[in-house]
Amino acid sequence: MLPALVVLALGAFTLGTSELGVAGLLPALGADLAVSAGTAGTLVSVYAVAVVVAGPVGTILLRRAPRRRVLLGALGALAVGNGATALATGLPLLLAARAFTGAAAAVYAVTALATATALVGPERRGRAVAVVFGGITASGVVGVPASTLLGDVVGWRGVYGALSALAVAVLAAAAVSLPPASRRPLADSASCFLRRARPATAARSRMPYTFLGNALVTAGHYTASTYFVVLLTRRTDLAPATAALVLLTGGVAATIGNAVGGAGADRRTRRTLLATAGSLAGCLAVVPLVMAGPVLTWLVFLVWAAAFSAFSTAAQAAVDRQAGPGAPLAGAVNISVFNVGIALGSALGGGVLHRAGFTGVHLVGAALVAVGLVTVLHGRPRDIPRTPGSGSDTEARPGPVRRHTRVRYGGSCGGPWAGLRSCVLPAINLSATLRSCSSVTIAA
Numbered sequence: 060m061l062p063a064l065v066v067l068a069l070g071a072f073t074l075g076t077s078e079l080g081v082a083g084l085l086p087a088l089g090a091d092l093a094v095s096a097g098t099a100g101t102l103v104s105v106y107a108v109a110v111v112v113a114g115p116v117g118t119i120l121l122r123r124a125p126r127r128r129v130l131l132g133a134l135g136a137l138a139v140g141n142g143a144t145a146l147a148t149g150l151p152l153l154l155a156a157r158a159f160t161g162a163a164a165a166v167y168a169v170t171a172l173a174t175a176t177a178l179v180g181p182e183r184r185g186r187a188v189a190v191v192f193g194g195i196t197a198s199g200v201v202g203v204p205a206s207t208l209l210g211d212v213v214g215w216r217g218v219y220g221a222l223s224a225l226a227v228a229v230l231a232a233a234a235v236s237l238p239p240a241s242r243r244p245l246a247d248s249a250s251c252f253l254r255r256a257r258p259a260t261a262a263r264s265r266m267p268y269t270f271l272g273n274a275l276v277t278a279g280h281y282t283a284s285t286y287f288v289v290l291l292t293r294r295t296d297l298a299p300a301t302a303a304l305v306l307l308t309g310g311v312a313a314t315i316g317n318a319v320g321g322a323g324a325d326r327r328t329r330r331t332l333l334a335t336a337g338s339l340a341g342c343l344a345v346v347p348l349v350m351a352g353p354v355l356t357w358l359v360f361l362v363w364a365a366a367f368s369a370f371s372t373a374a375q376a377a378v379d380r381q382a383g384p385g386a387p388l389a390g391a392v393n394i395s396v397f398n399v400g401i402a403l404g405s406a407l408g409g410g411v412l413h414r415a416g417f418t419g420v421h422l423v424g425a426a427l428v429a430v431g432l433v434t435v436l437h438g439r440p441r442d443i444p445r446t447p448g449s450g451s452d453t454e455a456r457p458g459p460v461r462r463h464t465r466v467r468y469g470g471s472c473g474g475p476w477a478g479l480r481s482c483v484l485p486a487i488n489l490s491a492t493l494r495s496c497s498s499v500t501i502a503a
Contacts, residue, residue: 062236063178064187067171068194070134070229074164075198077141077222078106080206081157084215091215092150099150102157109161111398114391117166126177127237129170131230136163138226145219169391176379178238185328185376189321192372196317200310204303266381266389269332270396272435273374276336277400279427280367282408283343283420287360290346290417295353305357312361313368320369324376329435332377335370336432338362343425347418371397 081088081102089099121129140160147153175187210218291302316335323331342363349355375393382389404427411419 063238064175064190066229066232066236067130067175067191068197070130070137070167070171070226070233071191071194072198072202073134073194073222073225073229074137074167075195076202076206077137077160077219077226078164079199079203080218080222081106083203083207084210084218087210088215092153094150102154105154106157106161107398107402109158110165111395113162113165114169114394117162118169118391121166121170126170126174127233130167130174130233130237133163133167133170134226134230134233136160137167138223138230139163141219141223141226145216145223165391165394168394172375174237183325184379185321185324185372186318187321188324188375188379189317189372192317192321192368192375193314196310196314196368200307200314204307266378268434268437269374269377269381270393272332272336272431273371273378273393274396274400274403275431275434276339276367276370276374276428277397278404278407279343279424279429279431280339281401281404281424282411282427283346283424284367285405285408286412286417286420290350291353291356294350294417295356297353301353305360308357309360309364312365316365316368317372319365320372321376323369324373328373328377328380331373332370332435333432335366335373336428336435338366339370340425340428340432342366343421343428346421350417 085099085102088102089095092099137160140156140163143156144153144160147156171191172188175191176184179187206218206222209221213221288302288306291297291305292299297305320331320335323334342359345359346356346363349359378389378393404424407423408420411423415423
């Protein structure tokens with residue numbers, strides 16, 4: 060199954076570079092279209108909105124289509140969207156092309172994560188998520204700098220033409236490498252997920268706490284990381300080239316954190332969430348104490364980048380376990396939650412920066428992560444599994460859990476759905492995921 064996982068990660072790398080690479084191309088893009096940098100920046104917002112909407116909606120509409128067909132179609136759409144971006148003659152057409160590309164990326168991310176976890180089995184879900192997320196992480200470490208350098212040589216249109224060709228190449232590889240198991244359609248996750256969203260059921264489930272905790276931790280991270288480059292150049296007095304090197308090493312740390320988070324989620328999902336969120340909150344709280352010293356700031360940043368990447372991967376695996384057969388739709392919702400956290404954190408950080416400076420930005424970020432940590436901690440294991448073999452789709456009635464009873468993290472809809480648990484959660488980053496270390500690259 061390794062070749063198939065590698066191909067899925069390459070697809071994630073393509074969509075991550077397509078999304079995040081625009082940050083380094085905005086000056087040239089704005090000059091070519093004769094618009095301001097701020098106006099050109101709406102391309103990022105349009106893409107993010109498309110991801111938020113298309114993830115859940117696309118999962119519902121395509122839930123009965125074979126996963127393999129959805130993946131190939133999404134890669135084809137990604138190629139078309141990047142090609143249309145390269146050929147766009149004005150801002151309206153460019154905005155439409157970016158929205159189309161964002162929708163294709165959301166559908167691909169949801170389906171790729173569900174397929175990856177289905178291929179490896181339930182005991183290795185976290186590591187499968189880490190492999191696919193590794194493609195997005197690599198797009199921030201390698202893809203974004205490469206896009207910027209290539210843009211200086213062939214222009215921004217050439218970059219998106221190359222990304223279109225890369226998407227076609229990944230599509231061809233996927234057509235050859237995806238095994239027959241990937242031909243099965245996604246589980247009909249909508250009904251199961253919506254049952255779990257009912258107040259009576261949600262009160263016994265960890266999933267709402269995981270969603271809220273993910274949003275708060277992501278918002279806290281982006282409150283500070285969005286302006287980290289500004290801190291490096293203005294407060295730590297690093298040259299732009301040195302700041303770029305710091306970001307590159309942060310990307311490497313995030314890649315390691317991604318792998319650690321996936322492995323930890325396979326063993327102790329909840330403990331991994333708590334440990335990574337706690338480490339992230341501690342790093343953000345320490346930055347104001349060390350930001351005058353470049354070496355200490357760099358060391359704290361390495362732990363920070365690794366912790367957030369590990370938390371994001373573990374959160375995806377957690378939602379998968381908690382949603383059971385509702386995992387595909389739950390994963391799509393988690394992608395939307397992730398992007399809402401990005402938007403709120405970036406906006407909040409800008410306001411705090413003007414009023415309280417870099418110290419305030421990092422302390423507010425640490426506070427948000429700490430609240431997210433408490434939220435995850437509050438989500439106690441109260442899911443009540445259904446009686447095996449009942450054959451009913453109804454949720455089990457709540458009852459007392461004896462102390463000696465070991466309750467699994469999450470739960471399931473059981474019955475006829477039990478065999479579909481391997482149809483697992485997607486969730487990226489997407490907008491990349493979909494962006495553990497890439498978040499910091501965007502700040503550049």
